[in-house]
Amino acid sequence: MNLVTVSGPPSSGKTSVILKTIDSLKKRGLKVAVAKFDCLYTDDDVLYEKAGIPVKKGLSGALCPDHYFVSNVEEITNWALKNQFDILISESAGLCNRCSPYIKGIKAVCVIDNLSGINTPKKIGPMLKTADIVVITKGDIVSQAEREVFASRVNTVNPSAMIMHINGLTGQGSFELSTLLYSEENHIDSLKGMELRFPMPAALCSYCLGETRIGESYQMGNVRKMKVDDDND
Amino acid sequence: MTDINTTTISSLVAEYPFLTSFFKDNGLDVTGSENLTLVQYFAAFDSDEMEDRALDADNMIVQTEEFIRQMNAFLGKEDDVVKTVTILPGMDKSGNAEEFQELVIEQGEIISIVGPTGSGKSRLLGDIEWVAQNDTPTGRSILINGDVPDRKWRFSSADKLVAQLSQNMNFVMDLSVYEFVELHAESRMVENREEVIHRIIEQANSLAGETFSPETPITSLSGGQSRALMIADTAILSKSPIILIDEIENAGIDRKKALKLLLTQDKIVLMATHDPVLALMGDKRIVIKNGGIHKVIETTDEERTILSTLEEMDRTLLAYRTKLRQGEIITKIQTDWKEKSHA
Numbered sequence A: 001m002n003l004v005t006v007s008g009p010p011s012s013g014k015t016s017v018i019l020k021t022i023d024s025l026k027k028r029g030l031k032v033a034v035a036k037f038d039c040l041y042t043d044d045d046v047l048y049e050k051a052g053i054p055v056k057k058g059l060s061g062a063l064c065p066d067h068y069f070v071s072n073v074e075e076i077t078n079w080a081l082k083n084q085f086d087i088l089i090s091e092s093a094g095l096c097n098r099c100s101p102y103i104k105g106i107k108a109v110c111v112i113d114n115l116s117g118i119n120t121p122k123k124i125g126p127m128l129k130t131a132d133i134v135v136i137t138k139g140d141i142v143s144q145a146e147r148e149v150f151a152s153r154v155n156t157v158n159p160s161a162m163i164m165h166i167n168g169l170t171g172q173g174s175f176e177l178s179t180l181l182y183s184e185e186n187h188i189d190s191l192k193g194m195e196l197r198f199p200m201p202a203a204l205c206s207y208c209l210g211e212t213r214i215g216e217s218y219q220m221g222n223v224r225k226m227k228v229d230d231d232n233d
Numbered sequence B: 001m002t003d004i005n006t007t008t009i010s011s012l013v014a015e016y017p018f019l020t021s022f023f024k025d026n027g028l029d030v031t032g033s034e035n036l037t038l039v040q041y042f043a044a045f046d047s048d049e050m051e052d053r054a055l056d057a058d059n060m061i062v063q064t065e066e067f068i069r070q071m072n073a074f075l076g077k078e079d080d081v082v083k084t085v086t087i088l089p090g091m092d093k094s095g096n097a098e099e100f101q102e103l104v105i106e107q108g109e110i111i112s113i114v115g116p117t118g119s120g121k122s123r124l125l126g127d128i129e130w131v132a133q134n135d136t137p138t139g140r141s142i143l144i145n146g147d148v149p150d151r152k153w154r155f156s157s158a159d160k161l162v163a164q165l166s167q168n169m170n171f172v173m174d175l176s177v178y179e180f181v182e183l184h185a186e187s188r189m190v191e192n193r194e195e196v197i198h199r200i201i202e203q204a205n206s207l208a209g210e211t212f213s214p215e216t217p218i219t220s221l222s223g224g225q226s227r228a229l230m231i232a233d234t235a236i237l238s239k240s241p242i243i244l245i246d247e248i249e250n251a252g253i254d255r256k257k258a259l260k261l262l263l264t265q266d267k268i269v270l271m272a273t274h275d276p277v278l279a280l281m282g283d284k285r286i287v288i289k290n291g292g293i294h295k296v297i298e299t300t301d302e303e304r305t306i307l308s309t310l311e312e313m314d315r316t317l318l319a320y321r322t323k324l325r326q327g328e329i330i331t332k333i334q335t336d337w338k339e340k341s342h343a
Ligand SMILES: Nc1nc2c(ncn2[C@@H]2O[C@H](COP(=O)(O)OP(=O)(O)OP(=O)(O)O)[C@@H](O)[C@H]2O)c(=O)[nH]1
Pocket: A008, A009, A010, A011, A012, A013, A014, A015, A016, A017, A044, A093, A137, A138, A139, A140, A141, A166, A167, A168, A169
């Protein structure tokens, strides 16, 4: 089985792109399943089910969504192996722009959209910078110049990535993506011993643990203060 | 190539000036560290700082190297001239072989694409963009200058075979016309930037009915002005040898001039349209049916004659539109195309 991790900011077009890409994968006779990770709410599982795609959904709720992802990816992978799928695609939203659920040796796709603003590529951390493939969506609603500028900004923060333009509505470009997602060589039997591409932050302050009161005396653990002196600009 | 592991940052920047903005865009402040190598520079961060800023030294060095390689390839190369694009037949949705031998499209040609929605126009354009090698659902192959093309057309982000002028030419950025074109010029790394920017704005103004200034915010351009700016910008700044046009609305823009501008830049123009005025401006037209290329028609002499009539009707309509816009009472406009064609 091949595992592919797809992530990207909320509403960037991940589900649209995955659905269209799976159409092409299915035509090649491949059995595809999806694992959707989100924080509080998602309807994506319904969309996948409607398309006849086996799907597992996980909501991290009060936990950090990316930590939650790593804690569950092995189980999800085992589920997919047991069901003899050829490809498992995970979809997760990059909620704080800091983390990425990418794993060394596992294909990593980042989906971002043209509407997010040309400085966005600079703001997204490892989720964009360490992806193998960057999919840019919503090119249909901006000009050619904006598409070119946006793609060149993405290239500056991740020169090694392959950049693809996909229209999530029509699926234009998704066949091409599908040809890059499956290969015998990327076969895995388990995730044992694999590592994240990038460490997740060492969080854990009082608020991670449920503290609600504001004020210095309630703050413990990993706390850091902004400098807010008048002469600090 | 210089060994990135042993060269100081100052020597790297001296050799590759584009690294200055690369470091900046990646949030790396190298001032004061010019005498260090990149490895030493990253070693100076403590692990908390690296984690804080989500930095990965090894990855950053690999990326820097890759960026240098791409930029050198980009700056050093002669522009690839795409003189011809050849389409070799595949099959339609039912698996029937397409009924043509090969279709050679030459630089400076306009090819119209006609066929009902959903007939397979997008797939044809997709095949060209992905330079299909009998590895797409249609089984078509695309040759460039008569040969199996370099894989870079597929994988490099700087060398895209096709630039698209889509129907919705919206701008979402909050910039003036000048700043907008400047941003594009920067990303294409053109020299003599200022001159190029002014040329684009001037050309755009000659295509649009109403003129605009470099200071106009792009979001306040009219539909026609936006289209004109997009066309001039793509013609002059886009490196892609093929321009794909998905219907140009007639309102507020001289379409004939627009096509001419694209052709003077040695582009190949592919145009998906059902507007006879546009379709007949093409040298040939591809008829798509059931996912396949059904026919390739060369524009006939009679069609060209009909085109002049249609163009005259178009001009008349435009004249009425102008009157309307200017708040005039509409009176009959004399069509004097016979006289004009004598002149
Ligand atoms: N115009 C346009 N709209 C798109 C495109 N791709 C996606 N959309 C729309 O953008 C919205 C969000 O798309 P989704 O695919 O749900 O995005 P997502 O990244 O899966 O969103 P979450 O999973 O909720 O984070 C939907 O309304 C899509 O129809 C595109 O290429 N062009």
